[in-house]
Amino acid sequence: MHTQFTNPPAQIQISGSDRCQLRFDNFQKIIELTYRYTMNENLEKILTDSFTITDGAWGTQFREFGIGPGECPDGWNLSSPRIVEKIARTYIEAGSKIILTNTFRANRISLGSYGLGEKVREINQAGVKIALNAVRKRALVFGSVGPTGKMFTSRYISDTELFDVYSEQAQLLVDAGVDAVMLESMIDLAEAKIALKAIKETGIPAGVSMVFDAGREKDLTMMGNTPEQAAAEFTMAGADIIGANCGLGIEGYIPILKRLRSSTNKPIWIKPSAGVPGIVQGNVVYSTSPQVFAQYAKVLVTHGASFIGGCCGASPEYINLVCKLLKTK
Numbered sequence: 001m002h003t004q005f006t007n008p009p010a011q012i013q014i015s016g017s018d019r020c021q022l023r024f025d026n027f028q029k030i031i032e033l034t035y036r037y038t039m040n041e042n043l044e045k046i047l048t049d050s051f052t053i054t055d056g057a058w059g060t061q062f063r064e065f066g067i068g069p070g071e072c073p074d075g076w077n078l079s080s081p082r083i084v085e086k087i088a089r090t091y092i093e094a095g096s097k098i099i100l101t102n103t104f105r106a107n108r109i110s111l112g113s114y115g116l117g118e119k120v121r122e123i124n125q126a127g128v129k130i131a132l133n134a135v136r137k138r139a140l141v142f143g144s145v146g147p148t149g150k151m152f153t154s155r156y157i158s159d160t161e162l163f164d165v166y167s168e169q170a171q172l173l174v175d176a177g178v179d180a181v182m183l184e185s186m187i188d189l190a191e192a193k194i195a196l197k198a199i200k201e202t203g204i205p206a207g208v209s210m211v212f213d214a215g216r217e218k219d220l221t222m223m224g225n226t227p228e229q230a231a232a233e234f235t236m237a238g239a240d241i242i243g244a245n246c247g248l249g250i251e252g253y254i255p256i257l258k259r260l261r262s263s264t265n266k267p268i269w270i271k272p273s274a275g276v277p278g279i280v281q282g283n284v285v286y287s288t289s290p291q292v293f294a295q296y297a298k299v300l301v302t303h304g305a306s307f308i309g310g311c312c313g314a315s316p317e318y319i320n321l322v323c324k325l326l327k328t329k
């Protein structure tokens with residue numbers, strides 16, 4: 001029987017560091033249960049009293065390691081695997097229980113724009129191998145899939161071609177051993193649904209997260225989709241996790257989370273950026289401090305976020321503080 005989730009408790013009781021492992025175990029059950037989909041009564045219970053901390057920003061970390069302008073971070077899976085593994089390990093040490101693979105751009109179209117279109121297989125396989133080496137069973141590995149950027153290319157790309165491009169990447173990630181695949185930073189609902197369908201066809205649990213930072217209220221995707229519309233359509237399309245990432249500063253995520261929460265019974269994934277970037281003495285500095293970020297992360301959990309992490313600017317220091325405040329480490 002399909003049941004509606006009750007609202008999460010106003011205050012989540014968090015005590016004892018041993019609960020961290022419990023949440024991790026619960027998460028594995030979440031994946032199993034969401035995937036089978038019919039055992040929602042158990043899933044409801046798990047989701048009302050647990051949450052999982054994911055990783056934070058990758059682009060910010062690549063800049064720390066000196067990535068050049070116009071260089072493809074995913075290409076580092078082949079040219080600098082030790083650095084990629086080090087970034088993943090730093091997030092594990094900060095307390096992340098889910099690590100995404102460094103494959104956000106590793107579809108044939110995006111890699112093609114860096115002249116790496118023929119390296120799709122190698123880059124995805126290496127991305128998963130690096131993540132698995134880094135986590136050593138201390139966290140789950142989610143395959144990261146991002147948008148193709150098709151709207152920014154002059155070439156016409158049909159829905160069928162788009163589907164094939166996502167299928168190719170998803171199958172490579174699945175064959176290499178990811179626990180789930182997460183679509184992040186999606187800006188076009190139509191493209192996200194095609195990608196989701198391609199991932200679901202591999203048989204792996206699949207999540208999808210959109211960027212809501214357009215419109216007067218900064219609550220729409222660039223293509224004008226609302227959180228309610230996205231949540232409802234992704235639920236219908238079989239997404240196992242639904243969420244929002246990047247764009248807004250973390251305070252803007254509270255209303256977005258509530259609106260997603262009211263439109264789906266699926267677990268909600270939230271990865272805000274660390275605010276607005278600025279340049280101070282030649283360095284990129286983000287407007288939200290790790291302390292403020294962690295406080296808001298706690299509020300997001302009390303409002304029912306099942307997965308919390310960070311996007312642009314939210315470095316391991318941010319994730320570490322989130323884990324400390326939420327007593328998961």
Ligand SMILES: [Zn+2]
Pocket residue numbers: 245246247273311312
């Ligand atoms: Zn971001």
